[in-house]
Amino acid sequence: MKKPTIKSVYLTALIALFFTLVLNYPLSFKLYHILTESGEMNVGIALALAAVFFALFNLLFTLLSWPYIFKPFFVVLILLSAAAAYSMYFYGVVYDWRMIETMTETNSAEASSYLNSSFIFWLLVTGIVPSLLLSWVGIRYQSVFKELAYKLLSVTLSLVIIGGVYCFYAIDVAAIARNNHTLDQDIVPYYFIKGASKYVNKRYLSTPPEFETIADDAVLHPTEKPTLVVVVVGETARADHFPANGYERMTTPNMISNNMISLQNVASCGTLTAVSVPCMFSVMTRENQDEKKVRYQQNAVDILADAGVGVQWNENDEGCKGVCDRVPTWTATKENSSEFCQGPVCLDESLIAHFDRDVATVMKQRQAGAIFIHTQGSHGPTYYQRYNEATRTFQPDCQRSDIQNCEHQALINNYDNTLVYTDYVVGKLLDKLKSYQQQYNVALMYVSDHGESLGENGMYLHGAPYFMAPKEQTHVPWMTWMSPSFYRDNHLDEACLRRHAETESYSHDNWFHSILGLMNVSTKVYQPSMDFFAACRTDDS
Known part of the structure; x- marks a missing residue:
């Protein structure tokens, strides 16, 4: 031709x-x-x-x-x-x-x-x-x-x-x-x-700024028993699919049975992991965040480590976006977690398979330790790869990634199953923490980086510019559990916390100060007014 x-x-x-x-x-x-x-x-x-x-x-x-x-x-x-x-x-x-x-x-x-x-x-x-x-x-x-x-x-x-x-x-x-x-x-x-x-x-093309230390005065204040806190950073979980926030389906039975405190009105810092994760661990607020500077400034994880807290970051998402660059980090791969991986995709259970080892590492000759678990959570579009058969609770689900071609209810079932699996992982963490109650004051906090659209107004996934993002992408869950001794030694009023969680509005801007407050780390950049827990301390401790 x-x-x-x-x-x-x-x-x-x-x-x-x-x-x-x-x-x-x-x-x-x-x-x-x-x-x-x-x-x-x-x-x-x-x-x-x-x-x-x-x-x-x-x-x-x-x-x-x-x-x-x-x-x-x-x-x-x-x-x-x-x-x-x-x-x-x-x-x-x-x-x-x-x-x-x-x-x-x-x-x-x-x-x-x-x-x-x-x-x-x-x-x-x-x-x-x-x-x-x-x-x-x-x-x-x-x-x-x-x-x-x-x-x-x-x-x-x-x-x-x-x-x-x-x-x-x-x-x-x-x-x-x-x-x-x-x-x-x-x-x-x-x-x-x-x-x-x-x-x-x-x-x-821009010259990166020099790394800025903002909390060189950070001090850890030990409690009667050493403190062990697990922080679970969720991925793509939306608050309105949590029964503690009014959802009609039981997507989080372990969180419910453990009576976790649910902050009802929490706004994310962004609609993308690359924006939200650095922002939520930064002293910068969403309105004044400098996306270039945020990765070159001491964050909450850095401050805890510098104050003497043992820190471990376990990763199964797209990376910590600079937050964990200066602390010990472990990333799930098929080479080190074959039991939980199918091809390059690893289930979040891989993050807690060596939990006892992580506890021994962060608590070695220390008064406080923090283990950060960065999950893959509910990341789409392959929702069906985020849970196992045991947590395939809602059926029929949609075993495909072109989710716009799924029946809407099947897509919802997919997404809800990812939350059931996340709850399963959190439940195992809570069981583990309870086994350490005699040795340590233990606590767990879970928060998602952003939400997810599931076809509302023709939108799927996430990443919409914040000014036009629907609430499905910005309203996120924040759940907290503490052992009785944690409440006692930290002088925290549980009833007060639950009341504030139900009636007040919060955002990722509160996360930085709340982590420092929960770990009893003081520094000039810590603001009690931004700490969710501070208003419910029964004295100045």
């Missing part, structure tokens, strides 16, 4: 048309709903918007289409745009720089969980086949002057189209933009390129 050839300017226009009509389907879908909100769609405005986007793409691509780089550039752009469009349309993903950061820090096991037949088919049709066609077709270039003349004409026509739409539809287009100010987030490839550029600048 003879290979066809086409002038570069025409091929550029075809690519611009492909981006307008195919790869920006998520944007078209949203615009369709905007234009039909008040009844019948105005076809004129719809065509005008399509013309503007075509003209903008054509203008930009004309300036970027040059010999030697033409095919490689557009092949990569089409493939990336096809993959981005899929997650934007089906999961509601917004590719700001924080999402790009999360993607770059995702391990191979987590990344592979997003591969499924639906995604592969989408990528094949909208990415791979068009890229192969582009690679196959010949590009006919003119002489230098003719080529520049064609480009100038193409740019001029694009500007004429934009100007024409402005003359006839400026008021309508301005109204749509004014009433839907986040529409730019749906433009492929604009927003993910903008996010990637910002991430590269922050991560690689």
Whole structure:
């Protein structure tokens, strides 16, 4: 078959048309709903918007289409745009720089969980086949002057189209933009390129600050018996699926039977692990957090260790995001936890398999120890890989990762089973802690880094920009359990704590100060007013 050839300017226009009509389907879908909100769609405005986007793409691509780089550039752009469009349309993903950061820090096991037949088919049709066609077709270039003349004409026509739409539809287009100010987030490839550029600048082109010690005065105040605290950092658990917060299903029987205190109204610091975990362990609040500085500043884990608390961090998620960089850390892998791993995916039970060893390590000749358990929890979309057969309580569940194709109730069953498994792990930790009650004052705190959307308003997973994030992604559980001697030696009023947990509002901003307060570590940066426990101490101890 003879290979066809086409002038570069025409091929550029075809690519611009492909981006307008195919790869920006998520944007078209949203615009369709905007234009039909008040009844019948105005076809004129719809065509005008399509013309503007075509003209903008054509203008930009004309300036970027040059010999030697033409095919490689557009092949990569089409493939990336096809993959981005899929997650934007089906999961509601917004590719700001924080999402790009999360993607770059995702391990191979987590990344592979997003591969499924639906995604592969989408990528094949909208990415791979068009890229192969582009690679196959010949590009006919003119002489230098003719080529520049064609480009100038193409740019001029694009500007004429934009100007024409402005003359006839400026008021309508301005109204749509004014009433839907986040529409730019749906433009492929604009927003993910903008996010990637910002991430590269922050991560690689900016000089990292020097590490800042903010609590060089930290002091541990021992209680009558040594203190042992377990901190479980949950993943993707939403508060409204916990029975202690009013959920009708029994997703956490162990937490309920152990009468854990549940803080009813807790807001996360972010909607991504890469944002929430560094923030919640930082003295910075969500409003004043410096995402660049937070990883180069002493955090709560550092302060505990520097004050003489024995610290151990056990990891089974996408990393601690800098929080555990300066303390002993153990990461679950199939090499060291084969009993709990299937391929690269390990169940969270692997984190507590060596609990007695961890206790012996952190409590060796110390008055206090803290073990941090960073779970994989309820991380999607492969929820079915986050629990075992024994905790497959709610059925039928959905054994696939293209969750938008699951029956909604099956998806809910999937998610709830992940919470049942998390509760199972917490239950085993509580049993272990109780066995140490004679030796130590023991306590456990559980909090999730962010929540999860399960199809509400067409949104799945998490990662929405905070200003527009639904409550499903920001309302998180915070559960606490303490032994009788812990209450006694720390002069804590249980009834007071339960009353505050039910009636007051808290956030991850309180987490930093509450950990220090629970461990009896004093420092100039500790604020009692931000410590959940401080208001219920019966004296100044």
